[in-house]
Structures are given as structure tokens and as C-alpha cells.
Amino acid sequence: MTKRIVVVASGRGSNFQAIISALQRGSIPAECVALVTDNPKAYAIERAQAANIPVVVVDYRSFATRELYEQALFTALKDAGPDLVVLAGYMRIVGSAIVREYAGKMMNIHPALLPSFTGLHAQRQALEHGVKLTGCTVHFVDESLDGGPIILQRCVRVMDDDDEDTLANRILIQEHLALPEAVRLFCEDRLSIEGRKVKTR
Numbered sequence: 001m002t003k004r005i006v007v008v009a010s011g012r013g014s015n016f017q018a019i020i021s022a023l024q025r026g027s028i029p030a031e032c033v034a035l036v037t038d039n040p041k042a043y044a045i046e047r048a049q050a051a052n053i054p055v056v057v058v059d060y061r062s063f064a065t066r067e068l069y070e071q072a073l074f075t076a077l078k079d080a081g082p083d084l085v086v087l088a089g090y091m092r093i094v095g096s097a098i099v100r101e102y103a104g105k106m107m108n109i110h111p112a113l114l115p116s117f118t119g120l121h122a123q124r125q126a127l128e129h130g131v132k133l134t135g136c137t138v139h140f141v142d143e144s145l146d147g148g149p150i151i152l153q154r155c156v157r158v159m160d161d162d163d164e165d166t167l168a169n170r171i172l173i174q175e176h177l178a179l180p181e182a183v184r185l186f187c188e189d190r191l192s193i194e195g196r197k198v199k200t201r
């Protein structure tokens with residue numbers, strides 16, 4: 001059965017684009033039924049429009065409180081009726097009501113090899129720590145910060161002369177492979193969560 005995907009993105013949307021391209025190639029048995037964004041200026045909106053994907057803007061700044069914003073985001077997600085929610089460069093923490101509703105059905109891409117370097121500026125954290133390898137992680141979202149069960153990871157070398165941009169760009173190439181792959185595995189019903197572990201068949 002074709003799965004319904006909703007992507008949530010805050011900015012540039014290059015990971016969203018990687019999913020769009022995989023869908024257009026027919027590599028993922030799914031349909032992207034909506035882009036939901038908290039940012040009316042997100043470039044991801046143009047990518048959605050170019051691919052005829054409906055856009056729902058839930059403008060964070062137009063809400064008086066974080067709770068009201070979260071309620072509106074929750075409504076937007078429910079209205080879209082997703083089988084899978086993909087956080088692809090969504091720069092906010094998802095509240096617990098949404099996390100609980102989509103337990104095992106919401107994934108996130110993070111630009112580090114978790115559990116190292118959670119939160120913001122993961123590439124900078126990796127450089128400052130002096131690791132020789134870093135990468136990206138696709139994981140299911142739970143109520144911890146970047147701590148949910150890991151679906152897949154890809155690694156990259158850190159070079160002596162890397163700065164945050166060169167390292168982020170090298171990681172991004174791997175993100176664009178990892179995220180569509182994880183979405184595909186989910187949509188093919190090939191992932192199962194057993195405690196902290198995600199098994200792939």
C-alpha cells in the first residue's frame with residue numbers, strides 16, 4: 001500500500017528535495033501529501049510547489065505561546081493524515097503530545113553519529129571535539145533530544161583543514177542518501193523497533 005508521507009522542514013530543504021527526487025524516481029512506494037513548515041520564508045516551500053506538494057505554513061511567530069503553536073502543528077499533521085512524518089531540517093523540538101501520537105512513525109535526520117553531538121551545531125561540536133569520523137543519523141523520534149532508536153547511519157572523515165562549512169557539506173551528501181533510504185525502508189514495512197534497536201529485514 002502506498003504510504004502517505006508528511007515532511008516537516010524549517011529552511012533550505014535539501015533533505016526534503018532528496019526525498020522528492022527519490023519519490024519522482026519511483027524508489028519509494030509513497031506519496032508526499034504535505035510539506036509542513038514553521039517558517040513562511042523557508043526555501044523548502046518553493047521545492048514543494050515545484051513538485052506539486054501541498055504546503056501548510058504554521059508560522060511559529062504568529063502564535064502567542066509555544067503551546068498554541070504546538071497545537072496548530074498537531075492539527076496540521078492530523079489533517080494531512082500521514083503514515084510517516086519526516087523531520088527534515090526541522091529546527092525545533094517536537095512537543096510530547098505529537099511525539100506520542102506518532103511514536104514509531106516519525107523520523108529525524110541529524111548531522112552527527114548519535115549519540116555524539118546532539119542538539120544544535122553538531123558539525124561544530126564534532127570539529128571542536130577533534131573526532132576523526134562523524135556523519136549523519138536517521139532515527140525515530142522519542143521524547144529525548146536526538147535520542148530515539150537509530151534506523152541508519154553513514155559516516156564521513158573529518159579532514160585536518162575542515163571548517164564547519166566544508167564538514168557540513170560533506171555530511172550533507174551522506175544525509176541525502178541516508179534519509180531517502182530510511183524513508184524507503186519504512187514505506188516498504190521493513191523496519192521494526194525492538195527496545196532501543198531498529199531491525200531491518
Ligand code: GRF
Nearest residue numbers: 012013014015089109110111
Ligand atoms: C541538515 O544538516 C539536517 O541534518 C539538520 O539540518 C540541516 C537541514 O538541511 N537537521 P536542509 O534544510 O535539509 O537542507
